[in-house]
Amino acid sequence: MEAREILEKVKTGRMSIDEAERFFRRQPFEEMGFAKLDTHRQIRSGFAEVIFCSGKTDAHLLEIFGRLFEENGEVFGTRASQMQYELIHSHYPQAEYDAISRIIKIEKQGKRYKGKIAVCTAGTADIPVAEEAAQTAEYFGAAVERIYDIGVSGLHRMLSRLEIIQGANCIVAVAGMEGALASVLGGLVDKPVIAVPTSVGYGANMHGLSALLTMINSCANGIAVVNIDNGYGAGYLSAQINRLAIHEENDDE
Numbered sequence: 001m002e003a004r005e006i007l008e009k010v011k012t013g014r015m016s017i018d019e020a021e022r023f024f025r026r027q028p029f030e031e032m033g034f035a036k037l038d039t040h041r042q043i044r045s046g047f048a049e050v051i052f053c054s055g056k057t058d059a060h061l062l063e064i065f066g067r068l069f070e071e072n073g074e075v076f077g078t079r080a081s082q083m084q085y086e087l088i089h090s091h092y093p094q095a096e097y098d099a100i101s102r103i104i105k106i107e108k109q110g111k112r113y114k115g116k117i118a119v120c121t122a123g124t125a126d127i128p129v130a131e132e133a134a135q136t137a138e139y140f141g142a143a144v145e146r147i148y149d150i151g152v153s154g155l156h157r158m159l160s161r162l163e164i165i166q167g168a169n170c171i172v173a174v175a176g177m178e179g180a181l182a183s184v185l186g187g188l189v190d191k192p193v194i195a196v197p198t199s200v201g202y203g204a205n206m207h208g209l210s211a212l213l214t215m216i217n218s219c220a221n222g223i224a225v226v227n228i229d230n231g232y233g234a235g236y237l238s239a240q241i242n243r244l245a246i247h248e249e250n251d252d253e
Contacts, residue, residue, distance in 0.1 A: 101131035118168035122151030122175035136235025169245035176200025179211030186220030
């Protein structure tokens with residue numbers, strides 16, 4: 001629950017001052033023995049804690065998922081397997097799962113999406129990582145335009161969508177192989193580009209290392225690079241940049 005939501009409830013009489021005081025006096029995490037849930041993360045950073053599902057035991061995942069859902073009214077998990085989804089769905093039928101991005105989530109109804117983020121891929125094999133980025137940004141309230149399969153082997157495909165890309169507050173460039181997409185986009189836009197190297201490619205790609213090195217060594221300006229296959233990190237950062245752009249627009253009005 002956000003601090004603003006608490007204050008609004010006090011203002012409208014739906015929560016007493018004593019209840020609000022107890023909320024703000026709570027320690028900034030919940031001790032679960034096997035985990036310490038960062039229940040104040042949304043107050044500090046504007047984004048609630050997210051679950052990295054891979055490697056968690058069924059019991060731990062189920063309890064963490066339930067507590068975060070109870071705390072925030074929504075919950076988001078990355079790198080979830082089909083079996084983990086089936087476990088969660090058996091207790092929370094409203095949970096949704098996307099097998100491409102491996103994201104499991106429950107979202108609040110009526111969510112509004114603001115601003116604009118362009119999530120681009122070099123090829124269709126990069127889409128799973130791109131979808132992790134896109135859905136993360138959407139979960140945190142950003143409007144996302146997906147522009148897939150516009151890699152450098154056919155620049156005319158990118159140029160056909162350039163106006164849409166240039167209109168975004170932030171661009172996420174997801175690419176494997178040699179990872180050149182981010183450099184090309186960085187030279188065509190006046191907004192930040194978040195480069196995401198993927199492990200897509202043949203032997204010398206070295207599971208994404210070649211794409212990572214290309215992106216880090218880009219001569220184009222305004223490019224930041226996240227870890228290999230880290231769609232979540234790119235989606236989170238793009239949502240932060242998008243929020244800053246929205247605030248700037250509102251200040252100018």
